[in-house]
Amino acid sequence: MENEIIYKIVLDTFSSTIKRASKLIESFSDEQLSQEVSASKNTGHYLLGHLIAVHDNMLPLLGFGESLYPELLEIFVKNPDKSELPKPSIEQLRTQWNEVNNTVLSQLKSLTPTQWLAKHTAVSDEDFAKEPHRNKLNVVLSRTNHLSYHLGQIGLLKN
Amino acid sequence: MENEIIYKIVLDTFSSTIKRASKLIESFSDEQLSQEVSASKNTGHYLLGHLIAVHDNMLPLLGFGESLYPELLEIFVKNPDKSELPKPSIEQLRTQWNEVNNTVLSQLKSLTPTQWLAKHTAVSDEDFAKEPHRNKLNVVLSRTNHLSYHLGQIGLLKN
Numbered sequence: 001m002e003n004e005i006i007y008k009i010v011l012d013t014f015s016s017t018i019k020r021a022s023k024l025i026e027s028f029s030d031e032q033l034s035q036e037v038s039a040s041k042n043t044g045h046y047l048l049g050h051l052i053a054v055h056d057n058m059l060p061l062l063g064f065g066e067s068l069y070p071e072l073l074e075i076f077v078k079n080p081d082k083s084e085l086p087k088p089s090i091e092q093l094r095t096q097w098n099e100v101n102n103t104v105l106s107q108l109k110s111l112t113p114t115q116w117l118a119k120h121t122a123v124s125d126e127d128f129a130k131e132p133h134r135n136k137l138n139v140v141l142s143r144t145n146h147l148s149y150h151l152g153q154i155g156l157l158k159n
Numbered sequence: 160m161e162n163e164i165i166y167k168i169v170l171d172t173f174s175s176t177i178k179r180a181s182k183l184i185e186s187f188s189d190e191q192l193s194q195e196v197s198a199s200k201n202t203g204h205y206l207l208g209h210l211i212a213v214h215d216n217m218l219p220l221l222g223f224g225e226s227l228y229p230e231l232l233e234i235f236v237k238n239p240d241k242s243e244l245p246k247p248s249i250e251q252l253r254t255q256w257n258e259v260n261n262t263v264l265s266q267l268k269s270l271t272p273t274q275w276l277a278k279h280t281a282v283s284d285e286d287f288a289k290e291p292h293r294n295k296l297n298v299v300l301s302r303t304n305h306l307s308y309h310l311g312q313i314g315l316l317k318n
Contacts, residue, residue, distance in 0.1 A: 003162050005276070009292050013300050038197035038315040117164070133168050141172050141300075148304040152311035156197040 007116050010137060011108055014144045018101050021051070021151050025097065028157060030090040037153040042081045044157050047150050048093050049076035056100045058143060061120050062136050064107040068100055108140065166275050169296060170267055173303040177260050180210070180310050184256065187316060189249040196312040201240045203316050206309050207252050208235035215259045217302060220279050221295050223266040227259055267299065 025033070025048060033044035042050075053072035059065055067073075075085045088096070116137045119128040128134055184192070184207060192203035201209075212231035218224055226232075234244045247255070275296045278287040287293055 003165065005291060006162065006165055006296065009294075009297050009300065012292070013297075013304065017304060041315055132164060133171070135168075137165060138168050138172075141168065141303075144300075145172065145176060145304055145307040148307040149311035149314075152308035153315065155308075156200055156312065156315075 003113050007111070007113060007137070010140055010144075011105075014108070014140055014147075015105055017144050017147050017151070018105070021147060021154070022097070022101075024151065024154060025094065032157055033090050035157055037156045042153070044154055045087060045090050045093070046076065046081035047154055048090065048097060049087060051147060051150055052093060052096050052100050053077045054143065054146060055104050058104050058139065059107070061122060061139060062107070063121050064104070068103060069096055072096075111136065162272050162275075166270070166272060166296070169275075169299055169303075170264075173267070173299055173306075174264055176303050176306050176310070177264070180306060180313070181256070181260075183310065183313060183317075184253065191316055192249050194316055196315045201312070203313055204246060204249055204252070205235065205240035206313055207249065207256060208246060210306060210309055211252060211255050211259050212236045213302065213305060214263050217263050217298065218266070220281060220298060221266070222280055223263070227262060228255055231255075270295065 025044075028044065033048065036043050037047070049072055052069070053076040056067040056069055056072060057077075059067050072088075075083070075087055079085055117132075117135050119125070119134060120136055120139050123131070123134040184203075187203065192207065195202050196206070208231055211228070212235040215226040215228055215231060216236075218226050231247075234242070234246055238244055276291075276294050278284070278293060279295055279298050282290070282293040
């Protein structure tokens with residue numbers, strides 16, 4: 001079916017953006033990632049945790065089961081960098097980054113075209129009937145752009 | 160047809176990201192946009208010109224005719240911020256930003272599902288037969304992520 005190529009393109013775009021982010025993150029030492037991306041802005045440490053938490057949250061959102069590290073939401077999404085909440089170490093986050101992304105991507109690869117267009121779990125059946133665009137495809141597009149947004153910031157840590 | 164909703168979602172994502180960028184750019188004075196997004200990095204002025212040039216280049220790439228301001232490619236894509244090539248003023252760029260985006264979006268709205276999956280103009284028929292993902296949909300997804308990437312940087316200009 002024609003649409004299969006579309007889902008492949010969308011998934012490949014998400015996957016290659018993750019690869020690009022991973023490469024960048026791996027190129028930085030823990031000390032470099034501890035820096036702010038710009039004066040008085042978020043650190044690479046916070047942004048890394050933030051991205052993991054957002055991707056991890058895709059698991060329940062897309063009906064793939066529970067998040068692997070639900071505690072990250074409080075530290076890295078509901079609170080700012082300077083909250084003083086203790087953060088997992090960068091070393092730990094590097095491992096979680098790979099684990100969460102591998103889990104999300106492998107689940108996405110299993111979606112059928114019908115599932116791609118099905119509603120995500122944060123929209124009711126009634127609302128979805130009126131807003132059929134609130135589907136899993138839309139979530140993946142949105143998270144890819146979210147990742148790109150922060151990748152642009154993390155890239156500023158390069159000397 | 161089922162795929163029509165997909166093209167609508169992709170186009171709406173590009174369109175709403177442009178809207179978000181416009182709102183941010185409009186919130187900054189010329190002086191704020193003249194600042195570097197981070198120490199010794201690109202200025203908002205350069206990034207604005209860069210985004211206009213990249214979006215303008217979508218016109219020939221997607222078979223929509225010539226770019227409106229082809230001279231911007233040299234200053235803002237082929238050369239870096241500190242090239243010392245004279246730049247159009249921020250005032251002028253603000254106008255071009257709106258004009259180019261309105262043109263690109265209105266052309267995209269006219270695409271049929273078949274056209275979305277057709278090859279873009281930078282890939283030959285032979286290559287496209289082997290790589291059918293190199294289509295107009297892919298270009299729009301890619302430019303949306305490119306915009307998000309730089310939006311994350313431009314957003315750092317906020318105090």
